[in-house]
Amino acid sequence: MAASITVEGKVVGQRRPAVAGWAVPLPPEVDAGTASWRLRDLITRVVLEEVEAYRDRQERRRTIQALTAGEIQQGIEVGKVVPGGAEEPAGEANPEEAVRVALQGFDDGLYFVFVDGVQQRRLDDPVPIRRESQVSFLRLVALAGG
Numbered sequence: 001m002a003a004s005i006t007v008e009g010k011v012v013g014q015r016r017p018a019v020a021g022w023a024v025p026l027p028p029e030v031d032a033g034t035a036s037w038r039l040r041d042l043i044t045r046v047v048l049e050e051v052e053a054y055r056d057r058q059e060r061r062r063t064i065q066a067l068t069a070g071e072i073q074q075g076i077e078v079g080k081v082v083p084g085g086a087e088e089p090a091g092e093a094n095p096e097e098a099v100r101v102a103l104q105g106f107d108d109g110l111y112f113v114f115v116d117g118v119q120q121r122r123l124d125d126p127v128p129i130r131r132e133s134q135v136s137f138l139r140l141v142a143l144a145g146g
Helices: 039-061 069-078 095-107
Strands: 004-011 019-025 111-115 118-120 134-139
Touching: 019 039, 039 095, 039 111, 039 134, 095 111
Parallel strands: 004 134
Antiparallel strands: 004 019, 111 118, 111 134
């Protein structure tokens, strides 16, 4: 079984994570401890995994799916019950562009990255990734009128 890291997304000022934690598998060379990862590599890996997950979700939406009673109840609670295939796909994701935008956002100070509770400050610095590391992306929110 391949090792993975847990990634979560948070927004300053919100108690709950903006995105619940999800697992991102580590490549074998990182899992074995034979590769040196930079923050740039970590962000790229997370973004590419998310682009792939987005594509999978879009593909599932193209097929009609039966909803379970729990999914219907959850939809009622949030005010919208959506069966699979009912909405138009949001569009195609470009992995290279997504990585470019994510790296630029870090450079521009739009979010911070923490690995096992330690803030990572530069894209080309080595990052101590280990099995089951916790990675947090903390999105900063601009103040109104600032």
